[in-house]
Amino acid sequence: MNQSGSNSGSRVNVPEAKGALDNMKFEIARELGINFKPGYNGDLSSRENGYVGGYMVKRLIEQAERQMAGK
Numbered sequence: 001m002n003q004s005g006s007n008s009g010s011r012v013n014v015p016e017a018k019g020a021l022d023n024m025k026f027e028i029a030r031e032l033g034i035n036f037k038p039g040y041n042g043d044l045s046s047r048e049n050g051y052v053g054g055y056m057v058k059r060l061i062e063q064a065e066r067q068m069a070g071k
Contacts (some may be wrong), residue, residue: 028055031055034052
């Protein structure tokens with residue numbers, strides 16, 4: 001946890017990217033058939049939330065690899 005007491009895992013390091021990351025989160029949830037909604041999603045299981053986060057990481061890594069490869 002950081003000094004404000006919030007979970008550092010949910011912090012966006014580049015504030016300008018927050019909107020794009022939110023869009024990606026909802027797009028991936030839709031693809032997985034998970035009913036993500038703006039705001040509180042505590043009614044979803046840890047597994048469902050984890051799938052969305054895991055796929056976000058996978059997609060971001062793929063994008064970075066393509067960018068490094070010059071594609």
